[in-house]
Amino acid sequence: MGHRISLANSFKLLCWQDYTCEYCKTQFDYENLPTIDHKIPITAENSTNHISNLVASCSECNFKKGDQDYEEFKNSFKTNENKR
Numbered sequence: 001m002g003h004r005i006s007l008a009n010s011f012k013l014l015c016w017q018d019y020t021c022e023y024c025k026t027q028f029d030y031e032n033l034p035t036i037d038h039k040i041p042i043t044a045e046n047s048t049n050h051i052s053n054l055v056a057s058c059s060e061c062n063f064k065k066g067d068q069d070y071e072e073f074k075n076s077f078k079t080n081e082n083k084r
């Protein structure tokens with residue numbers, strides 16, 4: 001599989017997202033390491049390793065997201081935020 005994400009790209013994502021999870025906005029640290037998630041799942045034909053298709057997410061969100069649609073999954077967190 002040629003699906004390797006460069007360290008430089010991972011680093012860019014983390015900077016852009018202020019070292020927080022794209023979905024739940026949890027701050028990354030040594031106990032909560034970031035994972036790189038694909039907006040279009042890697043299993044899809046039109047998926048890519050281009051940085052525009054990548055987000056940094058905590059492992060919990062990455063796991064929960066599974067094959068769900070990126071926008072849908074992200075929106076489910078927005079609804080939670082409104083309840084605060």
Ligand SMILES: [Zn+2]
Pocket residue numbers: 021022023024025026057058059060061062
């Ligand atoms: Zn998260």
